[in-house]
Amino acid sequence: MTVAADLFALQETDIALDSALARLDETENQLGETEELTSARAWLEAATEFLRQLKSSQSDLEFEADEVRAKAGTVETKLYGGEITDSRELSDFDADLQSLKNNLRTREDALLASLEQTEDGEAAMARIQAALTDIEARWKAAQAHLQAEQADLKPEIERLRALREEQAAATDRAWLSLYDILRGRRDGFAVATVERSMCQGCRITLPRNIIQKARNPRELVQCVSCERILVFV
Ligand SMILES: [Zn+2]
Structure with missing residues (x-):
């Protein structure tokens, strides 16, 4: 079963891939x-x-x-x-x-x-x-x-x-499709970490019940403001 951290790892791969592709494009142009x-x-x-x-x-x-x-x-x-x-x-x-x-x-x-x-x-x-x-x-x-x-x-x-x-x-279909939609909407960042009760995607302080749910790695919880999938790392 997928956990939020797996989506975070997928996001790391996607970011690295996007950056490598962008750099390849730049080198082609140069x-x-x-x-x-x-x-x-x-x-x-x-x-x-x-x-x-x-x-x-x-x-x-x-x-x-x-x-x-x-x-x-x-x-x-x-x-x-x-x-x-x-x-x-x-x-x-x-x-x-x-x-x-x-x-x-x-x-x-x-x-x-x-x-x-x-x-x-x-x-x-x-x-x-x-x-x-x-x-x-x-x-x-x-x-x-x-x-x-x-x-x-x-x-x-x-x-x-x-x-x-x-x-x-290895990712649950529904989670993956949400991830892909959010990635498109949120400039490549579908998953945001939670630090000091704050969503690091949009910097709002999250409600306590959301944080509690997000602490369970098997729950898919989205930020109430930016909709990013929340993860504790
Ligand atoms: Zn947020």
Whole structure:
């Protein structure tokens, strides 16, 4: 025959089972890539692309600067080679040379600025890479921890389920059905202990006759206020 203490033991199993299932659910949700990880990866990708574009525009600038430099060289050779003697022609060539030199300076300045940007970009990328390495290491450790926790939780859940089945099978049908109803209504707590004449479920002081009845473990007595099954432990 079931006694109130058996229902209390069943409740302990149910609480442990609920908590293990909730934790398993939490670990399921935490498995997989985190936002921190994916956003660090996206940052690294963006920095890599930025540097790629910068280097490509740098090689364009270098190529153009080489061309202008070569043109300036040709004009300079003509200007100072002594072949041209006409002063007007000389002045035209000189103007050409100045313009080419200005053009070259502009490109060289742009190239220098671009090189500085690359240097900053590479430093930023190294920082992002280091941060990503750190995030990945922490993430891997956390994932391994979650998997280990799951490996412990799964057999524990099986054990608790089997225990619950065993306890429920040994419980009087009517008591069990009342227990299940109250468990649903009272947030998982169908059984309350009595301490210092108080129901520990709702903290009211119980009438003397109720306490007397509840002292008999074979009696099913409910709290007059919260309806929980009362048990002395
Ligand atoms: Zn109560």
